[in-house]
Amino acid sequence: MSSPHLWLRDEVKPMEHRSALTPTTAKKLVDAGFKITVERSSPDVRIFQDSEFESIPGIEMVESRTWKNAPKDAYIIGLKELPEESYPLVHDHIQFAHCFKQQGGWKDVLQRFPAGGGTLLDLEFLEDDNGRRVAAFGYHAGYAGAALAVEAWAWQITHPGQEFPGVTHYDNEDLLNAHVKEVMQAASAKVNRLPRILTIGALGRCGSGAVALARNIGIPEENIIKWDMAETAKGGPFKEIIESDIFVNCIYLKDAIAPFIDLKSLNEDGERKLSVVCDVSCDTTNPNNPIPIYSEYSYFSSPTVPVKGLTSDPAISVIAIDHLPSLLPREASESFSNLLLPSLLKLKNRSSENVWTRAEALFNHWVGRL
Structure with missing residues (x-):
């Protein structure tokens, strides 16, 4: 069979700077015999410049948003959702579509694929034989979410009554750490204490990122509360969350569970400290x-x-941004794309490789529920 053709589309979601393929992984795919097409992207959109891809022999560069005219057998690969349109999709798409957990509007998103004969191979549900995701942005999602949560906590103290302003991405982790540490210390000087931050899902990739951020900016270990399934087994709501300044939710939600916090529990506690919630899981x-x-x-x-x-x-301010890793787009993209690479290489034998046959079976299952 001919080698697969991957077409990297330009992202259209505002403030999305990550890339499913990086120059590093694109070169490895070319070296493995894949055909790689890369849509050009504005320098202020994709963190990797066009010149970084152009320097790799064998990569075809095309204009932005031309994937609709790609050969029928090309895989259209991207990260975040496509624009909200209704025309049928004729290609096989590799992306995060946010519709297999019945999120709002999931039927509108999904029905475009069977309407055009295309297939959705959702990145969120690519799993190995042990049921573990082959690639995820979890670590950097937790890291970025905790960073914004600490910054929001500091802002409440140094700018009371003012809305937390917009943020932009950082070129690297060190710059993010330095900024968050600076604003945290300024706020701490006013209240004579550092924040107490509680993370649920602390043993997973996402939670470990949140914990790492807290440590890297100097929050003492006794102020970093790490919870996982053992601590939440009794069922919420949890007073320990309400007694913390910051709550970072990093669980992967599969089934209905008792709420960790709700309005009733927040209003009944007369000594509440909680003022920032970062819902990294973003359900x-x-x-x-x-x-x-x-x-x-x-x-x-x-x-x-x-x-x-x-x-x-x-x-209480809630952070519920569904593409948090884009705060650190270069490092997040490199990590994710290298984790995804072994599965992409298996596209040569897609019909017999479990990671892809399972993904297609899941797609067909949900199409059957339209």
């Missing part, structure tokens, strides 16, 4: 969301949403 529209205190996403341009219905201070 905002999932009916089983264990943080039912907000109902809308936030964005890098407007990072927080207020919790309504509180009867006492302090106010």
Whole structure:
């Protein structure tokens, strides 16, 4: 059979700077005999410049958003969702589509594929034979989410009553650490203490990123509360969250569980400290969301949403950005793409490789529920 053709599309989601393929992984695919087409991207969109791809022999560069005209057998690979359109999709797409957990509008997203004869191979559900995801942005999602949470906590102290302003991406982790540490120390000087941060899902990739951020900016270990399934087994709501300044949710939600916090528990506790929640898991529209205190996403341009219905201070800001790793796009992309690479190489034998046959079976399952 001929070698697979991967077509890297330009991302269209605002503030999305990551890339499913990097120059490093694209070269490895070319060396393995793959045909690689890369859509050009504005320098302020994709963290990797066009010149970084152009310097690799064998890579074809094309204009942005031309994937609709790609050969029928090309895999269209990207990260975040396509624009909200209704035309049928004729290609096989490798991306995060956010529709296999019945998120809001999932049927509108999914029906475009069978309408055109295309297939959705969702990156979130590519799993190895042990049921573990082959590639995820979890670590950098947790890291970035915790960073914004600490920054939001500091902002509440140094700019009381003012809305937390928009943020932009950082070229590397050191720059992010330095900035967050600086604003945290300025706030801590006003209240004579450092924040207490509680992470649920601390043993996973996402949670480990949140914990690493806290340590890297100098939050003492006794202020870093690390919870996982053992601590949440009794069922929420949890007073320990309410007694912390910052709560970072890093669980992977599969089934309905008791809420970790809710308005009732927040309003009944007269000694609440909690003022920032970062829902890295971002199951905002999932009916089983264990943080039912907000109902809308936030964005890098407007990072927080207020919790309504509180009867006492302090106010609570929720961060619910569904592409947090884009705060550190270069490092997050390199990590993710290298984890994904072994599975991409298996596309040569897609019909017999479990990682891909399972993904297609899952797609067919959900198409059957349309």
